[in-house]
Amino acid sequence: MAVEHAAETADGDEELSATASGMLRYYSIAPGVRLNVRSGPGTGYRIVRVLPEGSKVAIFCQMPGTTVTGPYGTSNLWDNIDDGEFVSDAYVNTGSDGYVASRCA
Template identity: 70%
Template structure:
């Protein structure tokens, strides 16, 4: 491998690490096992349950069922993985509004 190829490979690794580390996570409400649903609302099925004291990424947000929780009453649902949503009322984002783009 030439020096140029090694530098390019190193640059690609650094960009990958930077992209991964750029994903911000948010704390879920303390002492709560949080239902993860297949869509933005309580009418959607539970796909799994997050353990207490979990941090979640928010990839996008969508309006849905209004829920009251430790962080207020809101209709905002956070997409934490492909096809997985949790109510923003249980995620400490520091605001009552959107912190990510709307889900398509």
């Protein structure tokens, strides 16, 4: 599985990037994982790309969808990482079992 528009610092720390609405936080995907990026919040949506190992993603909003079990537990949360692009939160190291961004409209 994979994520695009990922940013990573040389030492592997989270990177903050300025956006029009303020600071944007980037989160690491699970180590050793190539993460599928889907067109919607669930495994039934088509794969639009694959993020390479070591990717980081910005989460613009989150919403419930298909329940997935991954390295960071079992979750039905899906992270919107770009326009029409979602990844399962179970593969993203947010440090939380809940929402870390607003709900998608």
